[in-house]
Amino acid sequence: MATFRGVAKDELDIRQVLKARFGYDEFRPLQAEIIGNVLAGRDTLVLMPTGGGKSLCYQLPALCLDGLTLVISPLIALMKDQVDALQANGVAAAFVNSSVPAQEAHGILTAARAGRLELLYVAPERLAVPGFQDFLGSANVGLIAIDEAHCISEWGHDFRPEYRNLRTLRDTLSSAAIIALTATATAKVRDDIVEQLGMSRARQFVSSFNRENLTYIVRPKRRPFDHLVQSLRRHADGASIVYCLSRDGTETLASKLSRRGLPALPYHAGLDSSVRRDTQERFIRDDARIIVATIAFGMGIDKPDVRLIAHYDLPKTLEGYYQETGRAGRDGLPSECVLYFSAGDRAKFTRFIDEIENPKERERARQKLDQMIAYGEARTCRRAFLLQYFGESYDRPDCGGCDVCLAERESFDATEIAQMVLSAVIRTGERFGPAHVVRVLRGSRAWKVLEWRHHELPVYGIAGDYGRDELKEIVSLLEDEGLLQRSPDKFATVSVTAAGHDFLRRRESLWLSRIRGDALDPQASSHDPPVHSNAPRTGGETFSVNPELFEQLSDLRGALALSRKLPPYMIVGDQALQEMATFFPRTRDGLAHISGISQAKLEDFGDAFLNAIRTFADAQDLSEQANSQQRARDQGNGRPDFDPELFERLRELRRRLSEAREQPAYVIFSNRTLEEMARTRPRDRTSFAELSGVGPAKLEEFADDFLQVIREYVASRETA
Ligand code: ADP
Ligand code: ZN
Numbered sequence: 001m002a003t004f005r006g007v008a009k010d011e012l013d014i015r016q017v018l019k020a021r022f023g024y025d026e027f028r029p030l031q032a033e034i035i036g037n038v039l040a041g042r043d044t045l046v047l048m049p050t051g052g053g054k055s056l057c058y059q060l061p062a063l064c065l066d067g068l069t070l071v072i073s074p075l076i077a078l079m080k081d082q083v084d085a086l087q088a089n090g091v092a093a094a095f096v097n098s099s100v101p102a103q104e105a106h107g108i109l110t111a112a113r114a115g116r117l118e119l120l121y122v123a124p125e126r127l128a129v130p131g132f133q134d135f136l137g138s139a140n141v142g143l144i145a146i147d148e149a150h151c152i153s154e155w156g157h158d159f160r161p162e163y164r165n166l167r168t169l170r171d172t173l174s175s176a177a178i179i180a181l182t183a184t185a186t187a188k189v190r191d192d193i194v195e196q197l198g199m200s201r202a203r204q205f206v207s208s209f210n211r212e213n214l215t216y217i218v219r220p221k222r223r224p225f226d227h228l229v230q231s232l233r234r235h236a237d238g239a240s241i242v243y244c245l246s247r248d249g250t251e252t253l254a255s256k257l258s259r260r261g262l263p264a265l266p267y268h269a270g271l272d273s274s275v276r277r278d279t280q281e282r283f284i285r286d287d288a289r290i291i292v293a294t295i296a297f298g299m300g301i302d303k304p305d306v307r308l309i310a311h312y313d314l315p316k317t318l319e320g321y322y323q324e325t326g327r328a329g330r331d332g333l334p335s336e337c338v339l340y341f342s343a344g345d346r347a348k349f350t351r352f353i354d355e356i357e358n359p360k361e362r363e364r365a366r367q368k369l370d371q372m373i374a375y376g377e378a379r380t381c382r383r384a385f386l387l388q389y390f391g392e393s394y395d396r397p398d399c400g401g402c403d404v405c406l407a408e409r410e411s412f413d414a415t416e417i418a419q420m421v422l423s424a425v426i427r428t429g430e431r432f433g434p435a436h437v438v439r440v441l442r443g444s445r446a447w448k449v450l451e452w453r454h455h456e457l458p459v460y461g462i463a464g465d466y467g468r469d470e471l472k473e474i475v476s477l478l479e480d481e482g483l484l485q486r487s488p489d490k491f492a493t494v495s496v497t498a499a500g501h502d503f504l505r506r507r508e509s510l511w512l513s514r515i516r517g518d519a520l521d522p523q524a525s526s527h528d529p530p531v532h533s534n535a536p537r538t539g540g541e542t543f544s545v546n547p548e549l550f551e552q553l554s555d556l557r558g559a560l561a562l563s564r565k566l567p568p569y570m571i572v573g574d575q576a577l578q579e580m581a582t583f584f585p586r587t588r589d590g591l592a593h594i595s596g597i598s599q600a601k602l603e604d605f606g607d608a609f610l611n612a613i614r615t616f617a618d619a620q621d622l623s624e625q626a627n628s629q630q631r632a633r634d635q636g637n638g639r640p641d642f643d644p645e646l647f648e649r650l651r652e653l654r655r656r657l658s659e660a661r662e663q664p665a666y667v668i669f670s671n672r673t674l675e676e677m678a679r680t681r682p683r684d685r686t687s688f689a690e691l692s693g694v695g696p697a698k699l700e701e702f703a704d705d706f707l708q709v710i711r712e713y714v715a716s717r718e719t720a
Contacts, residue, residue: 266279572597
């Protein structure tokens, strides 16, 4: 296999390395810039969300640079995964940590010293192991990659004292460049990383935290189980994680799901470690599709094809929520995150929070929880909310990927009810929260209403025919509209703004827009995020994934994985399967163009996949042919002008095109369209465009070829 080591770095085309060694066609945002910086020998700090593709930023340079790339990584499980994945791509990589016997570790270090390894992964503790410093002195280390770099900072959420040892690397290996990577770092932590690692001249790359392929859904926690069952069914052929608050909760929910025909395994810190390892292992190998877990699950898991993350209980912080949802769709394919939200869940946490002794921490926990609740209650775009929380601005009016932006809205005339609400706020003295105002409007006999003698007000009971939730929603909408405002203190009293007074004075009419009521029931809102919306586009036409072939290829992948003892996603990713089931590559060259097919994978698995595709495509052509003969008998023969000979010629042309383009024949034209062509014999583009199955794109691409065959055929007939 071609290797790029030792090639002068300004000569090599890193894109070519990307395709040959990793099988990818395109860089993800910032990857190319980061790799360029690393290859130029400069220090680099990378801040990228989970799934953003950090690993490639040091793995690709490792293959181009002379010398060894030393990777510091804190999680043993992850290390093994990464090394397995690299080896599956034919990269010489190994790891040394406490799980590796001394004898074996010695062999690995010897290989590294002799230049036979491209990447060596070690845990930070290793730096303190006797002899390791000597090794570093004698090995030719060209690049140091520090993964999860926030662990070095006490300001981070994951401080690891052993990371402090990394400071020495700068001196021991003064000629090697450093790249530090993290998914979570506030400005403070970032500064700390730079200082601790002595990389003050590092270039910093901060990528957007927007995960375009994730759909964020918040659902009121009403009959959440039924909705969860539906969502899990929808993602039945992918992996899902459901997060619960308590250990008991995970056990109960897992068995309830299993009884509903959705086999699920619980995972929490109270389980035996061997059980936990086994569960995790089965999940990675697609042997267990659904895990119901406390937040403990997912840390060391790099599984790229998780399609659904559901939060059955409220997470404690938005940071945690973002991190957990981040485990969905790392491979960039559309995936869904559902939060079952009830403001009542706040009470569950308040107890925990009250038990926190340190008053400062207690206050912080409370604030974090308030943010989480604000997220659940927001009626604005979830994505924008999350990104703004993490300090990024997002001002597209419609993200197209959250429950708010996807919901069907309805406008309604709110003139009268708005007047009523504003009057009630004024009449009650602008010193109560929305709940009280709503009680007064609905004519409640609650003690607080009577005590304040609000039952004597003219507004008392004037909106008795409105529901409580409906009125609360209207109060919120009026806030959004700027006619009402809420005090920022904990009493959250409502008052009328200047704009609100104007509105009352001018007696303007007011239309508001709200999410349609039926959008909130499970059936109506089970809008499927389009699973194949990433299907590649060619020539302006969207081709679709053939689900049968996809399934067959996925089975084949499972069998290959089993025989190699690798997780299926390390054979090839879902994206690759989808592209294969879309473009039907028939040759090795064609297969090499599929995303994720590196040279090594082409060698290893190419023939297996090509065989499956050929067999499938041939069977399909046969049945398509049989169908059309049937149709020809049924209708064609009845029409004197259906010309079987012309039909054959057209089909011949289609076959040639299909081979040349590596596309299934029916993607060009269906037999039905060819039959119509053979019957109506269009002579020009205008009449060609009238055939059924001919859109503007196909007209552009194919009309000339087919018209030529028809013209030649007709001419040959006339001269004959
Ligand atoms: P992170 O460490 O930032 O969470 P990873 O490095 O694990 O992310 O990458 C997430 C997934 O994206 C992996 O499956 C990886 O193979 C894939 N990936 C990385 N870069 C690309 C790319 N340029 N094109 C397609 N897939 C990529
Ligand atoms: Zn949105």
